Amino acid sequence: MKNKLTAGSNLLWESSRMMLPEHKALLREHEASRDKKQRPSYDEQFLTDLVYQIETAFIENRMIKLTYYEDEAYHERTGKITAINRERQQFQLSSKTETDRFSLIDLISIE
Incomplete structure (x- = not known):
């Protein structure tokens, strides 16, 4: 029978089998915040290019694929x-x- 003192046992993780509720809450909060996206901030040149693409698509009556920010995530339409x-x-x-x-x-x- 093996115990934690025998060769080959993993002593590093022996004491971390139990987690406090505070640690679990912090881990869940961290996982939730990892997927959140930030609202983009653009320079003037990029905004000018977006406006040009929008107006061209409007004039030509083209189908476009739009990627936008909403509710801390990116969506496509x-x-x-x-x-x-x-x-x-x-x-x-x-x-x-x-x-x-x-x-x-x-x-x-915009594509």
Whole structure:
């Protein structure tokens, strides 16, 4: 019969078989925060390029694939741009099933 003093036993982890509730809560909080994304911050050149892509897609009535930030995560949506509000820096994206408004601040990329 082996005990913790026999050769080949793992003494390093012998004492860590029990975790305190505080440690479990911290580990769960860390796991949850690992998947959270941050709102992007852009320079003027990148925003100008995004506006150009949005207006070109609107004029040409093209289908686009949009990646945007919402609720600490990145999401994708496909559709056509049906309206642009330059004052509020928003545009409307319509697909076969739904229509949504997006802000320029929340955009990650347009394809």
